[in-house]
Amino acid sequence: MPSMWLNISSSPFLLTGFPGLEKAHHLISLPLLMAYISILLGNGTLLFLIKDDHNLHEPMYYFLGMLAATDLGVTLTTMPTVLSVLWLNHREIGHGACFSQAYFIHTLSIVESGVLLAMAYDRFIAIRNPLRYTTILTDTKVIKIGIGVVMRAGLSIMPIIIRLHWFPYCRSHVLSHAFCLHQDVIKLACADITFNRLYPVVVVFAMVLLDFLIIFFSYVLILKTVMGIASTDERAKALNTCVSHICCILVFYVTVVGLTFIHRFGKNVPHVVHITMSYIYFLFPPFMNPVIYSIKTKQIQSGLLRLFSLPCSKT
Incomplete structure (x- = not known):
């Protein structure tokens, strides 16, 4: 039996x-391709603006850059196999490539x-303690937070992905998506x-759910x-700085x-x-x-106008 498992595995x-x-x-690949291109252009443009525009060299935009980089990572991780399946009907994927793809997909979800x-x-400090905002959220602090977010996600997913290499696979080798997911x-x-069934539940409760509660x-x-x-105007201005972030939170967690x-x-x-819900989760x-x-x-908006050399009206 072990030798048969080895051959099938x-x-x-x-x-x-x-x-x-x-x-x-x-035909189905066309809207997916348009979505992929839009994601690459949108998030790529954001990253370029944040790097190029000195007015955006603030903690809020550094974190936005991290969000854009994460979204690009998710897209670049899933796009090759999805288009390969839909365009070329190339369905085969090696174990190593599959496990690596699953690792990055799940890691980037927790990173997001x-x-x-x-x-x-960032918004909490900016509104609750505005006078100390720049001294609390220094560039070094932002970098440390970014590294911590990535390490937390990467290390938490590693145990279940490592165990995938140890398992024998003697059942059907057909996965249910055009990309590899641990649960598949x-x-x-x-x-x-x-362990691989229970551990992800613990991770979701200990990280994703806890993140949401803290937020x-x-x-x-x-x-x-x-x-x-x-002041009503100051109150509206303070709330307005949070609207974009709240919308992104709702989009992700919904x-x-x-x-x-x-x-x-x-x-x-x-x-x-x-399958459609999975694409919505990874693309929307x-x-x-x-x-x-x-x-x-x-x-x-001002950065985009400057980037495309359009006159920017003062507001």
């Missing part, structure tokens, strides 16, 4: 596009949650996967501070909750709905984040 995994819609894969938490901390791979393992209570305190501002509910309670839902936040900040942040 060495077989590559098979990625899946949209089951039953194989003839429409080329951590960056949103860091952005909430462990279904194919012929071994005790109890929520941060905004409760921010709102309390803003309501204490006497898609997380939606995907979780579909996977947990949607056993009778057609598989294509599960990276697509919307630069749009939100471009619409709601005057400094970003």
